[in-house]
Amino acid sequence: QKEVEQDPGPLSVPEGAIVSLNCTYSNSAFQYFMWYRQYSRKGPELLMYTYSSGNKEDGRFTAQVDKSSKYISLFIRDSQPSDSATYLCAMIASGGSNYKLTFGKGTLLTVNP
Amino acid sequence: GAVVSQHPSWVICKSGTSVKIECRSLDFQATTMFWYRQFPKQSLMLMATSNEGSKATYEQGVEKDKFLINHASLTLSTLTVTSAHPEDSSFYICSASSTGQEQYFGPGTRLTVT
Secondary structure, three states: OOOEEEOOOOEEEEOOOOEEEEEEEOOOOEEEEEEEEEOOOOOOEEEEEEOOOEEEEEOOEEEEEEOOOOEEEEEEOOOOHHHOEEEEEEEEEOOOOOOOOEEOOOEEEEEEO | OOOEEEEOOEEEEOOOOOEEEEEEEOOOOOOEEEEEEEOOOOOOEEEEEEEOOOOOEEOOOOOOOOEEEEEEEOOEEEEEEOOOOHHHOEEEEEEEEOOOOOOEEOOOEEEEEO
């Protein structure tokens, strides 16, 4: 079992739809959770960073962490064609000294106008 | 804020030559910088972690004599691919962090070795 599981998609939705992206993990030591957006041939862009269980909202994006279920989600409201990209979840374990990111495989999202 | 640049964005070199890639944090001091490589349609693979003024820590399977990393200041890290070969062709991305947890990525450098 991989440490971080993420459905690679592809996921295709109409403009304006609510998008739900998810990752599960197996390592209880993961304490820091990030979502990145990566456009083709570009570096990943940090969208959300959370530490505790619960919800964190930023504009059209909501990140949700459930540590008891080892499950994190990213919701995108009123999705736009410009949201079309690969979304990567990433995690860092506490107690480590090098803050190594463990990535999911990424979900390819297409928002159709 | 939190802008990271990389230079060059694309480089073509001949087999056997060396290539240097620069990573700069433009508006913050990066105590830690990370170097990744990414193959098409795959996720990022961490190559090494570097702290300013210290030797880099390489991931298992990454040749430290081939991929030389220098983190000489709080805003600059360099990756030198020595004696490059076609199999080294890839997308190289750096990230930088002042806290360790929040990592900001550069735009990437596409290396093609002919």
